Amino acid sequence: MMDWTDRHCRYFHRLLSPHALLYTEMVTTGALLHGNVSRHLAFHSDEHPVALQLGGSEPEAMARCAELAERWGYDEVNINVGCPSDRVQSGAFGACLMAEPDTVASCVAAMKSAVSIPVTVKTRIGIDDMDDYQNLFDFTAKVIAANCDNLTVHARKAWLKGLSPKENRDIPPLMYDKVYQLKRDYPELEVCINGGITDSASVSEHLRHTDGVMIGRAAYQNPWWLVELEQNLFDELHRPTQHEVVEGMLEYIEAELLAGGQLKHITRHMLGLFQAVPGAKQWRRHLSENAHLPGAGPELLRAAAAKVSPEPVSW
Numbered sequence: 001m002m003d004w005t006d007r008h009c010r011y012f013h014r015l016l017s018p019h020a021l022l023y024t025e026m027v028t029t030g031a032l033l034h035g036n037v038s039r040h041l042a043f044h045s046d047e048h049p050v051a052l053q054l055g056g057s058e059p060e061a062m063a064r065c066a067e068l069a070e071r072w073g074y075d076e077v078n079i080n081v082g083c084p085s086d087r088v089q090s091g092a093f094g095a096c097l098m099a100e101p102d103t104v105a106s107c108v109a110a111m112k113s114a115v116s117i118p119v120t121v122k123t124r125i126g127i128d129d130m131d132d133y134q135n136l137f138d139f140t141a142k143v144i145a146a147n148c149d150n151l152t153v154h155a156r157k158a159w160l161k162g163l164s165p166k167e168n169r170d171i172p173p174l175m176y177d178k179v180y181q182l183k184r185d186y187p188e189l190e191v192c193i194n195g196g197i198t199d200s201a202s203v204s205e206h207l208r209h210t211d212g213v214m215i216g217r218a219a220y221q222n223p224w225w226l227v228e229l230e231q232n233l234f235d236e237l238h239r240p241t242q243h244e245v246v247e248g249m250l251e252y253i254e255a256e257l258l259a260g261g262q263l264k265h266i267t268r269h270m271l272g273l274f275q276a277v278p279g280a281k282q283w284r285r286h287l288s289e290n291a292h293l294p295g296a297g298p299e300l301l302r303a304a305a306a307k308v309s310p311e312p313v314s315w
């Protein structure tokens with residue numbers, strides 16, 4: 001998620017969920033091929049498994065960026081066919097590519113022949129008036145023919161004109177049944193579902209119909225939920241306390257600050273860690289008011305965490 005799932009956020013989320021597949025923000029082919037590659041691609045080895053999401057529509061450029069992803073150690077490379085922003089539309093990629101399944105298939109095919117890591121696509125159930133199930137079905141047939149390894153579907157359409165990206169994440173109704181139908185129609189394709197999933201019971205229900213669940217905003221806003229999911233789905237013995245997670249960030253923070261990073265760029269992702277725990281407000285306030293000050297370092301997190309009840313939350 002742009003501006004949210006940067007490498008600091010991913011390092012933090014990895015402490016909460018050892019098994020989840022984490023995604024980068026979308027990086028455009030232009031930014032990678034003509035910009036500062038290490039700024040966009042560098043990540044900490046503890047983040048694995050991590051997927052690089054690309055924005056682009058030129059098969060050759062996408063293949064070269066997929067090679068970069070593989071070379072930098074990413075576990076997967078994903079094509080964004082879901083973002084409706086004007087900036088992305090003017091670059092002719094993102095959600096508008098749902099109207100050009102052949103282009104997406106050419107990108108997948110070019111990337112598959114360039115790398116051996118999985119090449120995956122994230123899309124919506126439709127765009128504008130192209131929102132019948134048949135469109136999604138045909139789109140999927142083309143990406144499967146190009147050997148796409150996984151399709152993740154945000155279960156709402158996008159309106160390319162008239163709604164902002166934020167509105168396009170809330171206003172078009174969620175239609176999970178279309179994603180379930182897609183999995184029934186293409187049982188050999190790994191299909192993950194995304195959109196509006198905010199509790200563990202819903203995750204279990206979606207997993208009865210699909211191969212995986214992608215969680216966006218709820219994981220960012222209530223990161224502690226990731227621990228509950230990790231326990232339910234992968235490792236019931238994964239039981240850190242929030243305070244241990246704070247401690248787990250300190251060494252990373254120290255190294256980042258020594259390398260010239262700023263504390264506030266890391267702590268901003270951690271504000272929701274103690275959600276619903278007595279003292280959570282003081283934790284957030286202490287970080288927000290102090291993390292930007294010159295000289296602020298790891299001890300600030302300890303001081304902020306000391307304002308919160310030491311009891312672990314019970315589910």
Ligand SMILES: Cc1cc2nc3c(=O)[nH]c(=O)nc-3n(C[C@H](O)[C@H](O)[C@H](O)COP(=O)(O)O)c2cc1C
Nearest residue numbers: 001002025026122154169194195196197215216217
């Ligand atoms: C701030 C923000 C940035 C996002 N950036 C991306 C992005 O770069 N690539 C992408 O595929 N989806 C992006 N999304 C969409 C989410 O991945 C997800 O599809 C959407 O929020 C619906 O899932 P959710 O209800 O679990 O959040 C973004 C969402 C938000 C809130």
